[in-house]
Amino acid sequence: MDDDYDDDIDYERREMSWTNQIEERLTLISEEASDKSIQHTRHAKCKKKLYYISSTVSIIIPFVITFVNAINDTQQYKHNFELFNIVLIMISGMVNGLNTFFNFGKKHSDHDIAATRYEELKTEIDTVLIIKRRYRHPADVTLKNFTNNIESLNKYSISL
Numbered sequence: 001m002d003d004d005y006d007d008d009i010d011y012e013r014r015e016m017s018w019t020n021q022i023e024e025r026l027t028l029i030s031e032e033a034s035d036k037s038i039q040h041t042r043h044a045k046c047k048k049k050l051y052y053i054s055s056t057v058s059i060i061i062p063f064v065i066t067f068v069n070a071i072n073d074t075q076q077y078k079h080n081f082e083l084f085n086i087v088l089i090m091i092s093g094m095v096n097g098l099n100t101f102f103n104f105g106k107k108h109s110d111h112d113i114a115a116t117r118y119e120e121l122k123t124e125i126d127t128v129l130i131i132k133r134r135y136r137h138p139a140d141v142t143l144k145n146f147t148n149n150i151e152s153l154n155k156y157s158i159s160l
Helices: 020-074 082-102 104-130 139-156
Strands: none
Touching: 020 082, 020 104, 020 139, 082 104, 104 139
């Protein structure tokens, strides 16, 4: 017979009861998740605007250069737009560089995902708190799960 395991002893796990303190802690986690969701939503909107502005500029500038050169070719007297074209190309390059360096599109997506995950956590907690205490899962298990979830989201979500 193995000394580490005894078949005769079966320890029953006693469930932790729900208390006001545990519910208050879950409410705090829910509020934190809601606040973070709102912050990530704001950041996502900002990054989305920056992405669309930089992408639009990057797309429009080559069309402007082509249009100016096409108009110039149809004129009887040719104008020298080389400096204008060079400036537009430089602006386009800078905007593309900024967009590539800061990666606004990916950051928008990451903030959007984080906002959704925080909102889902808030909804899950609110759903648990609506249920009468006697029908809920054990308090210690529920509290540990939600605490782990918020810590994981805080650790692995994109920075605010």
